Ligand SMILES: Nc1ncnc2c1ncn2[C@@H]1O[C@H](COP(=O)(O)OP(=O)(O)OP(=O)(O)O)[C@@H](O)[C@H]1O
């Protein structure tokens with residue numbers, strides 16, 4: 154098997170204040186691995202350490218324990234950055250450049266030939282749907298438009314590894330769908346993608362593997378279908394049933410399986426969403442349970 | 449290289465977008481109009497008007513350019529604060545390339561602005577016709593003259609017998625015994641200072657020789673400026689000392705007020721051009737012409753007696769001054785970039801300004817600190833504190849750039865040459881200091897966690 158594109162071992166991060174006193178233990182002994190060609194979802198509630206992990210992988214933060222490797226090298230290696238695309242959590246770009254200028258600026262940082270920059274700029278502006286705003290200043294952009302230009306700049310070098318921190322935050326449903334299509338397309342082209350998101354339905358659809366963080370610890374880690382394949386439970390999904398029918402089914406189940414059988418009745422949620430909520434809730438109930446990954 | 453250029457272009461676009469050209473235009477307008485207003489209020493002698501042009505046409509605008517450039521350079525700190533830099537540093541660009549790109553762009557802009565201002569200044573001087581008769585030389589000649597070695601400033605330092613120093617230190621020690629403790633190094637420094645100086649009792653005279661004053665034609669026309677500092681042995685008793693300079697057949701007599709502190713202010717006397725010999729040698733005699741019974745001893749440090757040759761050519765000096773002004777901007781930019789790699793915007797701007805101002809005043813500060821260190825025998829807590837603070841200040845100052853070493857605008861205003869040797873030494877200093885600061889800035893940026901504001 155090829156060596157992992159992203160690898161962390163015992164990764165820890167303690168944020169300290171001005172006087173060096175520890176403030177926040179944002180990451181505690183995190184072990185992750187992303188294989189080539191995978192679309193990897195990093196999940197977790199707010200403040201669980203997703204962005205911290207991503208920033209460490211990009212050399213924007215330095216780990217206080219363990220190590221991280223990206224594309225086989227240290228995250229702080231400048232050369233490696235040529236093969237990485239990154240969409241930061243916050244869309245802060247140069248407000249006095251137009252969309253076009255932003256892309257060609259980042260293109261020239263990669264020292265791409267001028268024609269390539271021009272071609273990619275056109276393609277990416279089309280891809281993220283900013284044709285109408287290509288000459289407008291980024292400073293005037295709406296939140297979603299900023300997200301779009303951010304996505305475009307992350308793709309300017311046609312990266313091997315794409316790291317997206319909440320790419321869909323602030324996007325309209327169409328933008329959402331477009332991002333999903335983009336991810337599918339990138340996956341088809343053999344790119345590796347690391348994505349953090351709260352939109353679990355989307356993650357479930359496109360990700361091969363997910364990791365769920367809670368308070369800086371890994372709570373679940375593995376292939377999506379394997380995590381969700383839970384042979385202890387059975388779910389039956391149909392169109393909406395009348396209360397009478399539900400009662401009849403309950404009675405039948407009681408009769409066949411015994412009265413102590415727990416039956417939940419409700420609207421269907423996506424499977425990952427349910428899994429996520431279950432994982433996080435149990436993590437909250439049993440804090441500091443070692444934080445080790447489920448296989 | 450392309451990445452560096454891209455960063456430079458980005459900054460240009462940013463400056464355009466932030467309307468940084470407005471202060472630029474304002475600075476140019478100040479350079480143009482301020483000397484005119486000054487002229488109306490001044491008495492209007494040619495020399496005064498020339499001085500006004502230098503002060504308000506170049507001095508003030510150059511100061512403002514530096515302020516502006518420091519602020520723009522420190523915007524790197526703002527980019528770090530609002531996390532805008534994250535998208536950039538996660539691209540294949542090394543921090544030193546970012547720093548270099550910003551530096552290059554700002555240096556270019558401040559160079560262009562300075563050039564505009566100096567060009568306006570030349571036009572103004574040409575309009576004045578004859579600021580001391582120094583304008584008419586063609587450029588060709590001025591470049592040749594820039595390469596001609598100039599007179600040395602001051603005679604060679606006296607050689608001092610180490611035995612004499614030791615004896616003097618011993619005697620000072622025994623004198624101060626029981627009064628207060630003075631460090632030996634301090635005493636040595638004082639002894640050297642006294643021994644290096646000439647002590648002229650009433651009627652006594654000392655001889656000075658200056659060689660290599662080659663621009664005899666210019667000296668003949670404009671005369672020769674002599675600059676020196678006098679002290680009196682008992683400044684608290686006499687406010688003035690009378691010193692007469694004698695040269696050749698003619699003599700230039702003048703009276704100089706001695707200030708009451710042991711560190712005098714420079715006094716100037718204009719010698720007629722005819723005093724310089726054909727071989728470029730000038731022999732001068734300084735005589736204490738106080739009344740024989742006054743007992744006033746004049747102290748004259750030969751290292752601080754300078755024969756200042758007049759400017760050979762206005763344009764050569766202007767180019768040299770422009771060069772120095774721009775290289776000083778470079779140094780300040782490096783300071784600002786370094787500060788903003790380490791601190792937040794406001795702090796970075798403040799620190800850069802602090803360095804700028806103390807660098808400008810470092811000559812004055814140095815002397816003040818020396819004074820306090822030397823005279824700590826006054827006792828008392830505040831004196832003690834001042835002594836310690838001065839020691840610390842002197843130490844801190846040795847790390848700061850010294851812009852008072854050579855003041856290009858002062859030279860220009862006085863019509864004095866900036867020698868090629870001085871120019872090279874100063875440029876080399878500035879280049880070294882800036883390079884160190886830029887490298888430190890790059891290094892800091894590399895080590896810093898740019899993922900947090
Ligand atoms: N610069 C910082 N200084 C101090 N603490 C920080 C800093 N950055 C992050 N933290 C803390 O680290 C923890 C993890 O933050 P992080 O941004 O990684 O969360 P996240 O999973 O990305 O959350 P979200 O879903 O809200 O984006 C939080 O408790 C946060 O307060």
Ligand SMILES: [Mg+2]
Nearest residue numbers: 203204205242
């Ligand atoms: Mg986050």
